[in-house]
Amino acid sequence: MDPILFAIFAGIAVVCGIVMVTQRHPIASALSLIGVMGSLAVLYLLLGAEFIAAAQVIVYAGAIMVLFLFVIMLLNAGAEPKPLRSSYLAGFLGVPMVLALMGLLGYLVKRSFPLDVTVRFGDFTGGSAKAVGDALFRKYLLPFEVTSVLVLIAILGAVVLARKEMD
Amino acid sequence: MNLLDLVIFLPAVAFLLLLLIPAASSRQAALALSIVIFLASLGLIGPVTANPAAYSFENNIPWIETPNIRYHTGIDGLSLWLIILSTLLTPLCVLISWNYISHRVKEFYAFLLLLEFGVVGVFAALDLFLFYVFWEVTLVPMYFLIGIWGHDRRIYATVKFFLYTMAGSVLMLAAILYLYTQGGTFDYTVLTKLLQEGRINLSHNAEIYLFLAFFIAFAIKVPLWPLHTWLPDAHVEAPTAGSVMLASVMLKMGCYGIVRFCLPMFPGAARELAPWIAGFALVGISVGALVAMVQPNMKKLVAYSSVSHLGFVVLGTFAFNQQGLDGAVYQMLNHGVSTGALFMLVGFLYERQHSLEIKAYGGVATVAPKLAVIFMITTLASIGLPLLNNFVGEFLVLQGAAIANFRWAVFAALGVIFSACYMLWMYQRTFLGKTPHDVEHHVTDINTRELVAVAPLVILMVWMGTAAGGFLNPISAANAKILEQSKARVEMRAANAR
Amino acid sequence: MPPPPPVPLVAYLTLSAILFVLGVAGFLIRKNLITMFMSIELMLNAVNLSFVSFSYHLKQTDGHLFTFFVMVVAAAEAAVGLAIILTVFKNRATLMVDEVDSLKL
């Protein structure tokens, strides 16, 4: 089962990722990104990360991306216009750079792990809500609190910015 | 949590409180809070004077685990009066800004108290990193005090002030970090001990560089000639309270740093470079005084006089004897009191006539006799008249310098002559003579609030000039320890070299 | 039916790398502020996948925690970032990043 599920959802993720990057319309990009996130959630499940998978869907797909979508709709953002002239930077530097990055990362990953290190569903049960919660409120209590403050600040910041926007 | 922590953190609490309460009552609140802080700080005197050579109110708890940064505070005879001076001046600054500051009142007082927080912390910190933190904390409120409530060229002045100080303190930070890599701790007392016992073995050059890194940071703050050019600009542009705090307290941070850190930690380098530093100090004394003599602007004049006076402090410090060091520390306090008062008085004049040019005044004594008397006393204190505070400090510094190298005393004493010239000329041109019509029209005598603000300083001038012992003895004891430490280290190195 | 060979960890990591690079490419290619923002989210997701994979590999929960924090921070970032984008749009009536190249209006 695992390899099939992996193949399916990895495929979806990659395709959606490519679509996200190549589509001109932000709504299309957003939807593809949601696709990526959804398939990643499934992969998380395969990796034994149930809680993160749920959080991925709820937080990323359910909240953050809604926000994106909402803003896109609010601004009624249309498709990007086709560039009048193609950027030299993108052509001569960008593409090779991205390819090189991919190559390097792939190489590093390959070099770091042999192929016989495998993933088997159910081998790792440390991803339950209980385990994550334990770690979150014991080991990572301070980061958690700090993050909550950060979120509070972000909320305030967003409110302030939005208010400014109103008048 | 002891009284010292209270004195350190009350200003911070007061700062937050001031931000919370409505602007209309911030003056009263700032006054009340700062007076409370001052009264609390008076409680420090007893225990410290009982045992001035050791650290009282010591508090040593971990602050940050890795790297090993500790909240280590404590005061001895050296820092005691500086803290008291800081806490005393804050309420006075609140008073003198009562009408002077009319916009963003709340923020002004909040920054004033934040400044107090930083300054008290600087004088109390015994952990190098903590010290650095407080050192930088002071920078922020002063930046805003000058930048928001200053005069026309305030932006230029603040930027200059900020960059100068930052340049120095970054050097210091580098040195602190280097010491950490060597000693594994930021704790000043531990580091000093390690250095003394030779467990941190600095090479000759390393010691020189470390010393210079610290010293330049402090020298900028002092400021030692030729690193002083930020000072006149900052003073001229600052609001009165800013000038007072800057001159009376912040400059002392530099002097204090030299005595507290440079001497005990790097005595060899200090001794080696002493002739150079004394040379700069002497140039500062004379050049500061001579340049002050030709200033058309009162605040600039006082600022240059500060350069001159603080040259004495540095000179005394690098005389490496009891008299010189005692005089230097005493001179810090004196300068705080008398120059602070001078800035206040100049501020009073500015509030009336809205000019800092000496030309704009004349014959003020006729219309404002009380102001004239107080200004006279302050002037006399500033030029080192016996029975007023500066004399004791100057005398000890010069005596110390004479013991170290008689030529230093000769050149330094020349500065004393010049100080009489510029102060008396300013006084004459401002207060004496016939009263021009606009002065008569604008300038009124000092009012009760202003009198209350400046009276403590005048009283201190006489008190410190006549009953010097009470102030000097704790300082002397603390200095004796510092000298002994640095001497022991030098002797040990010499023995090692043999 | 013999069970298919298990999935190597490298596959997850490579997927993560691919997504990350796609995010980078998107950030470089796209001109729409919102899309660029989304590219960043994609990169974050790719990294999260790595975290979770490593967490699996090391049999420790910590990777999940990092992912969790990344999510929270991403949420905060989205809130502020989108508010900024709104303001930018309000002031310039465009979302094209090439036209938003000075801090002053």
Added chain:
Amino acid sequence: MDFLLLSLIKTGLVAFVFLTALAYLQWIERKVIAHVQVRVGPNRVGPHGLLQPLTDTIKLLTKEDLIPAHVNKFFYLLAPVIGVAMALISISVIPFGPKITVPFTSIETYLGLTDLNIGVLVPLACSGIGVYAVALAGWSSNNKYALLGGLRASAQMVSYELPLAVAIAAPLLMHNSLSMREIVESQNVVKWGFLYNWSIFSYFGIPFVAFIIFLICAFAETNRIPFDLPEAENELVAGFHTEYSSMKFAAFFMAEYANMTTICCLAVILFLGGWLPPTPGLDWVPGAVFFASGVLMLYHGTVNLARARDRISLPLFGVIFCGIGVLHWIPVLMPITTPLFWFLSKTLFLLFLYIWVRATLPRFRYDQLMHFAWGWMFPVSIGTLFATGLLVAVWK
């Protein structure tokens, strides 16, 4: 038995029952509202209009599938799919009863499709994704009413999801689990000798506040009156689904009712003790209820006939109900039927509440709606959470 096969059977069963129930929910709604408004309601197709849902379905299925020219076709089509998919997925984690042994076999299974140890999060996640359906529908329709409706709906759903989630957190804290089954099991404690420890009965009724919040948010979450601003007819025609017709419209419709049902199930599990009866010793009640209603129908169908055409249907139903009642008394079946009865009856009561409210309350204004979410629901839910947390910490 093979896990896969069992799952397939269960899924098929649930899907059939659920979809049918959805169709009849519509009928129930119309009927109830009609009676509230002293009307008769659908009664032409079949006895008491019982076949109305069937005809409606046929009509929608056979209607011409119209796609307006100005829409963004891909998203326009995608939206209802997302909506109905997400609505249906949620039901998969809802447990309807305890672990049972299938009669006459040795197969042990749970009543319910699956149980995840993050079960509670699944409906939340699905409702989160469900927002896209509304938003995309509104946007892709290229119609200002639709867009406004979509925006309103998504904003509203996002806003109310927050207090909803926080309200859910209260029972989670109490029962120390995210698995729905465990939550119900942990309520399976008899308190004071006569009362099952439903969440809303414990901790001085503070969870009851959470329950109320949950219910209100559920109304908003499903865009039901009084929070049905996104489809307010007098303002926005039909809101986000203005441009939808035939089966695509049916999909939205179905999604709405599926969501309602799921969320009611969730409420029952989290707050009302799931399949547990109120007090112990009520095992005879299910059968009695059905039998009594069967007898009542027989009485009305034979002795006290109200309308002529009920002559056949009422006795028929009376017999069936009596039969069901008897089924409930068969000891072998009792472990299955009794929990199911309690679960479904509670769910139905909540659904009735939905309909009741719809028939009674007027609509909010949109700013009131948002203000209500952020200004009232959110703080109150946070307060409830705090109070619960405090109590839990003190008690345990």
Added chain:
Amino acid sequence: MHSLHSSQSLWLIPVLPLLGFLINGLLGKRLGKGAVSLVAVGTVAASFAWVLKCISALMPLEHSHIETYGTWIASGALNIPVELAIDRLTAVMLLVVTGIGSLIHIYATGYMSHEEGYERFFAYLNLFMFFMLTLVLANNYLLLFVGWEGVGLCSYLLIGFYYLKLSATNAGNKAFIVNRIGDFGFSLAMFLIFVHFGSLSFPAVFEKAKALSPESGFGWLTAICLLLLVGATGKSAQVPLYVWLPDAMEGPTPVSALIHAATMVTAGVYMVARSAALFVNAPIAMEVVAYVGLITAVLAATIGITQFDIKKVFAYSTVSQLGYMFLALGCGAFSAGIFHVVTHAFFKALLFLGAGSVIHALEGEQDIRHMGGLRSKIPVTFLTLACAWVAIAGVPPFSGFHSKDEILLAAHHHHPWMYWVGVITAGMTAFYVSRCMFMTFFGEYRGHHHPHESPWVMTGPLAVLAVLSLAGGYTHIPQFLEPVFPLKGGEHDSTLVAISVAAGLAGIALAWFLYVLSPETPKSIASALGGLYRAVYNKYYVDEVYYGTIVHPLVDGSKSILWKGLDAGIVDGAVNGAGTLARMIGGITRRFQTGNIRSYAAWVVLGSLLVLAAMTAMGGSSL
């Protein structure tokens, strides 16, 4: 030197006037003139009484009586106690200061009665008394320095008493600053004393100094003495620092009498005499003292001849007489110097007070060319002034004769040529005082005021001082001072005495001839001398030279070189230059900051690519 006597509360002597200062200074405005004068005169008189009481109680005062009141400054080895001491030298000075001080205070209540700032004046005057008494009573150099600086301050304040007048405030500043130059020397001397003796206390220092053998060359002891001399020249208006004293006459006349004639200016003499133990072992310094004294005496006398302002004449006379005292000190005749201090205090105070009376009578007129014939109009003033006249001219047997005689004898003993120069100076002194007297009181009245005699509060002190001037020579000060300064065995040569007396009489006679008999002659002589006369009349242009060579270069140099050039130009220029440099670099690197986020992103990617490549190449990052 333990005192055999119980505590005498010496501190009361200076503190009483300080009390007066505080009362008048703080409450003066509310007290009214009567109370102010009562407080001012009362405290000084009480102080005088206390001095008398102490001295009588301590007689014969063979040794110094020391009282300690705690520590002022303590720092390491340096310990400065607040210590007052009284010995015979101090006793003499105390009597002069408090006695004459009391008289002048009384006089001033009359003289100042119509002035603005009456209470201010007396507050200053009392403060002066405090500092002067501190100076005299001090038992260590630092405390002496306190008084030294303090009297300088009071002098400054009182010279600038008429602060609306620019010339007065200028004169005040000049006095203070010139004194500061002197103090510069004094303080350096103090530092050297501490360095070499390890103490600043008189007994300790002198004890050690006595143990030293006289320095043959220029050693540190000589340096100390010369530096002390610099201090003394400042305070006592000797060459080259005498220039402030004539200007100091801008102050009210009682001030000139008290501070700039009788007491403060003699502080230098007192200090040198006090430090005699040091000086005797530094022959070169002694020689310099003598030369300074002599040069000052002659120079000032010549200038005095040409002045027309009555107070200026007396001021130069003071300078000249102070020169005499220094001559005495330099010749080792310390007691003679002090003797002259005392007699000079009597007659010079009287001269000034008399001049004040004249000025008072003429409502502020000070130019003797506008006086004349006042003899009959203000007879009491004339008579008392005449007493001072004969005293200063050295007419036996009046006071000036005795002390001057001692000095000249000592000078003859030291270097005979000094005696002859001294005699000539004595003649000049007699001449210019006589000139002044004749022009003021004889001949016809040339002014247009209506002279009136002063009230009794002014004439009373004049009378007392007149008696003292006449009889003061018989106080036998040198003999009294014998425990402090052993008498020198110089034989009393009556020839030398006769010559000096003759010189004095000749001076008077010449003045009688020139200013009474033929008043036109002086002008012709003056025009005949031409440039020389103008030079003398303009005080040898010393002020101008000082301004030209020291003050102006210093001010201009400070302004153009130090301030605008060094400070604003080089130092600040360097700072601003650093700023400009940073700006320039920023201007270049700014070009990378296009504001286009995507280009930044590209740079970031490039950077991370490089980092990754480096990691790969170094073989790191295996997990």
